[in-house]
Amino acid sequence: MDASSTYQDSLPVSSDALLEQLRGWGLEFTFHEHVPLRTVEDAKSVEAGLVVEGETAFRVKNLYLRDKKKRNYLVTLEQDREIDLKALGAQLGVGNLSFGSADRLMENLGIRPGAVSPLAMVSGAEKGVTFFMDAAAKTADRIYMHPLVNDRTIGMTFADLAVFFEKVDVSPTWLDLD
Template sequence: MDASSAFQDTLPLSSDALLAQLDEWGLSYRLHTHIPLRTVEDAKGVEGQFMVPGENTLRLKNLYLRDKKKRNYLVTLEQSREIDLKALGAELGIGNLSFGSADRLFQNLGIRPGAVSPLAMINGVENNVKFFMDEAAQQADVINMHPLVNDRTVVLVREDLMAFFDKIGCEVTWLP
């Protein structure tokens, strides 16, 4: 199975159910469908269709990480930001970090590789995943992210993304 919406019914929470929840909470978004995007490079090929002139848009890359104590982290960064996992672990005071496996990603965030997104914290909160986000998000008008599948992108205004985190009880730790 891949991370596209064709297999969303095999997820703990489907993309359709997530979008219905956003609607129920009154959080507005623009939904785009596209070819499956597995990497930042793939996303760069289609992101032009999501852009609105004059809108300060944050495009993301997301890392599912674990430390030696088997604690889980979702780190969301501006897509062009360079990252050194050793330095990040030291900066956060959590030691060495490594990428989590596909099985653990599914178990803890309820998604498959290629669909990693801050919206997966709807599952991650109950599994004690700690969430870190690039402070660049605090200046963005809108933020592009996958709604648990990689052939859709939602564009959320920053305030609605923060309201989403409040609704699910997700604490955001900002990365400078």
């Protein structure tokens, strides 16, 4: 199965259910449907149609990682940020990091490869996934991310994203990478 909304009903939390929950919490977001995006390069091909003119956009790159002690991490960075996993592991104080498997991604974040997103912490918080996010997101007008599937993108203000984190009981660790 791919990571598109076609198969969202096989996820622990469907994209539709997540979007309804966001609305129920009074959170506002822009919503876009597009071809499935699997990479940052794919995302760049559609982002001109997503970004609200005049706003500062924070477009995400997400890494699902594990350490040697089998602890799980979701790291959300600005999409063009270069990253060295060894250096990142040292900065986070967790040692060597490697990418988690597709099976573990589904088990711990309830999503498939290509749809990794901070919004997956709706499932990840219960599974003990530790969440790190690029502090640069705090200064953006809008943060763009997948709502658990890769053929949809939503844009939220930092304030609304912070309320989401509070509602799912997630306290991000903010990474100052500049």
